[in-house]
Amino acid sequence: MLAGRMPEPAAPVPSPLASLTAGRQIARNVLVVLAVVGVLYLVWLLRTPLGWLVLATFLAVAMSGPVNLLSRFMKRGLAIATAYLGLMLVPVLLALIVIPPFVNQGTELVEDFPGYARDIEQFVSENETLQDLDDKYDVVAKLQEEAEKLPARVGDAATLLSDLGLGLVNSGFALFNILILSIFLVSSGPAWAARVVQMQPEHRRDRLDRTLRRMADAVGNYIGGALLQATVAAVLTYVVLRILGIPFAAPLAIIVGAFDLIPLIGATIGAVVVALVTLFIDFPTATIVWVIWSVIYQQLENNVIQPQIQKRAVDIHPFVVIMAVLCGSTLFGVLGALLAIPVAASMQIALLEYLQFRRESRLLAALAPLPLPEEPEAPQPPRGTLANA
Template sequence: MRVKGAFQIGLLGGLGVLLAIAIAGAIGQISSVLIYAFAAIFLALGIDPIVQFLTRHRFPRWLAVLTVIIVILGAFTGIVLIVVPAIVDQFSALIAGIIAAFQAGLLDDMLDWAQATFPGLDWQAMIDDTLQALQDPDTYASLPPQLGGIVTSIIGAVGATAATLFGGFIIFVLMLYFMGSLPSLKSAMYRLVPASQRPTFIRIAEEIMAAIGKFVTGQFLLGLCNGVLSFIMLSIVGSELAAVYAFLAFLASTIPLVGTITASVTISLLVLLLDGPQTALPVAIYYAVYMQFEAYVLSPQIMNRAVKVPGVVVVLAALTGGTLLGILGALVAIPVAAAIQLILKEVVIPRQDAL
């Protein structure tokens, strides 16, 4: 090989590597935007069967989309009006209880107990330093290390909550756009495929999108069932936060595999802390029974009709998706597995059989 030719090959190879690095960096910078768009498309495909149902009953598409949006916003507003006042009332009661405890001298008793239990620490000096730091203009810099870590955690939690709310708003706006323009987007995508292969591509794509819609509907029904039954059960046992716990059960149950058990354990522990063991025991027994009912009756009936994916593949897909992309990955992993299974069945295997 000539030196000049080797130099050109090396130069082109180096430029290719640099271009690949630049593209990877750009994708990394816009990764959050791509995740938002992917989640919005996923939700739009999940809601599209409802829009199609309305259009089959002589609704114009714009009116069908508007009707679905109004129903979603109305349901969200109703949940906020029910859940938020209950949380505010409980938080206000907690603050009032803390103030009453301090006025009753509980702080002095706690200080005496801490000093007797951990005699090596000067608790009074730490409290004085903290109070002095809070009055200092440069408050955060002069806080004790222990309190500084707590403040950092609080600031991080507030920032994460704000980022989550902002992300949810962006996903909702993008979902509305995709819902309204889904037919035109699909038409444009289909025209990119060669005409000879277009009918097969359209058929497989429509089946994949239908599977996504059925999966989202199935997960929503599972969450709704858990939320309604949880509200009825918690209202019977007398929990004051029955609506809050039911909403938590509904949200968690939309997450495949781990959602229901996570909500069950969390709600049982919260009831134990806030309402006592006499209320927590029937709640724990109920969730132990309900998890078996959902795992062996509800979920197979709904999911088998939705995606028709073997149980082992469902578990592996959900675990893999959750590891890679968190909750969003766990949600989309099962429809992705169904899509891969359909492509293998309709495209890869027939080609292999034809060889």
């Protein structure tokens, strides 16, 4: 039986060429992974200037509208200078409107705080329930003690404000670089975009140019819509505060308008700031009226004003808006929340244009004429047949 057993086939020996090909494939995959890791690490190291570049691009797109409008009446260089000079004057004017009244009122509040503490002490002494609580926990005495110390802490507040000012000065370097990058993008960006479009194949140029223009229009329209929404909030806030008799209504209205630029939570933050001010001016009447008004207006803004404005500005689904804002704010904070909607709109435009391009390409391929079958050649007579005939 052993003699008749068939020998087992030998295992195939891999050829040197197959081994070399497999080794090259493994090495290529390893190099690709290392390259991706290296690029991600480089992006992490350059996150600050790349963030400046993103902000500069966003600002350049936003400023392209005013620059193009001014370019109709003056040279483009002068139009750029005028538009950016006006942009830089806006925060200066807002600071001149907002800061002095709050500094004066803050100083008066600190000086009058001991009087507020005495009023609270008198109110507690006239209420039996509060008097019992004060006897147990000595709240009024502690409040009076802290109130007497408060005027002496104005110097500490001044030190804190000076440190804050120093931080703002340090941030000015970043703002200066963002403005310079934005100016370069506004002046040279259209030429660069046209050059990129010309580098594409002829059948893609029109679509790429249309996509870039639609993305720029979406960003500009979003900014215009957000500014219009913030202006409406500021004007209505000013009217309500004037009716309630709240002092420095204009600075508070500007603060509400500035916070209203932040999606989802900005209006609430602005309303809370105003409510805290009304606590020291006319509590509880003004506070209650303001809280009721702010709740009603936020519902009106979220369901009527904002949808109507953004529907005409950026054609994007509300679900995408909410998710974009949540993701942007989680990743990059307030700045991410501000940029989330225009970035989502640009991505949506790019995706829709790509899908339409794919559909048109498939349709053209389906409608392309099929090649005609070649006609068979007629049989040739044998050589010499005609001659023999």
